[in-house]
Amino acid sequence: GQNIDQPTEMTATEGxxxxxxxxxxxxxxxxxxxxxxxxxxxxxxxxxxxLDGLEEKGRFSSFLSRSKGYSYLLLKELQMKDSASYLxxxxxxxGFQKLVFGTGTRLLVSP
Amino acid sequence: GAVVSQHPSWVICKSGTSVKIECRSLDFQxxxxxxxxxxxxxxxxxxxxxxxxxKATYEQGVEKDKFLINHASLTLSTLTVTSAHPEDSSFYIxxxxxxxxxxxxxxxxxxxx
Numbered sequence: 444g445q446n447i448d449q450p451t452e453m454t455a456t457e458g459x460x461x462x463x464x465x466x467x468x469x470x471x472x473x474x475x476x477x478x479x480x481x482x483x484x485x486x487x488x489x490x491x492x493x494l495d496g497l498e499e500k501g502r503f504s505s506f507l508s509r510s511k512g513y514s515y516l517l518l519k520e521l522q523m524k525d526s527a528s529y530l531x532x533x534x535x536x537x538g539f540q541k542l543v544f545g546t547g548t549r550l551l552v553s554p
Numbered sequence: 555g556a557v558v559s560q561h562p563s564w565v566i567c568k569s570g571t572s573v574k575i576e577c578r579s580l581d582f583q584x585x586x587x588x589x590x591x592x593x594x595x596x597x598x599x600x601x602x603x604x605x606x607x608x609k610a611t612y613e614q615g616v617e618k619d620k621f622l623i624n625h626a627s628l629t630l631s632t633l634t635v636t637s638a639h640p641e642d643s644s645f646y647i648x649x650x651x652x653x654x655x656x657x658x659x660x661x662x663x664x665x666x667x
Contacts, residue, residue, distance in 0.1 A: 476656070483645075483661075484660070484661070485560075485647055485658040485659060485660050485661045486598070486647075486658050487658075488655040488656070488657065491654060491655055530597060530598065539586055539605075539611065541588060541600060541603055542588065542600070542656050543600060544590075544597045544598040544599075544600075545597060546596075546597050547596070547597040549595075
């Protein structure tokens with residue numbers, strides 16, 4: 444089976460920095476993705492790591508350690524519109540390279 | 555702009571009827587599309603992988619006779635929920651890969667009464 448774990452909920456204040464962790468144990472690995480999903484909407488792609496290290500994209504950064512089965516998404520200068528669910532997903536190295544999602548983290552940004 | 559188009563956005567149907575959901579890739583060909591289901595406050599659960607020109611591959615526990623998938627062309631996959639029941643009420647989302655990440659349709663909110 445595939446296990447991808449994230450904290451269920453997090454809260455933070457506008458302007459702050461928040462780190463959302465993701466740990467995974469999967470039967471294969473070919474990259475880790477982070478998506479943002481607002482309630483009732485489809486997920487939107489944020490970031491992607493296939494090698495160890497940090498990928499930075501504006502206010503969002505994502506880190507990966509394959510040996511530890513660990514990733515995090517870092518959100519800086521939080522804004523109210525960042526209140527959403529953040530989904531960690533592992534792409535398996537099967538023939539179809541399907542994407543398996545973690546449990547998701549609901550982030551609430553308060554003023 | 556949108557990469558994947560899904561239709562309808564929402565549908566209400568009576569128990570026992572069938573509902574078809576369409577997923578189209580825009581401006582690119584997708585030999586593989588993925589269908590997910592999401593219950594309230596839960597994450598996305600992969601239902602099946604749709605393959606153009608061949609049978610879909612279903613995840614464990616997903617009834618292939620209930621959730622019919624047809625990948626008719628390189629830009630269109632359809633999911634038909636047959637003999638729908640209230641417990642099938644959910645948010646169904648399709649996705650296709652362009653370049654590296656998966657791009658998702660806007661989802662279909664299905665309510666079975």
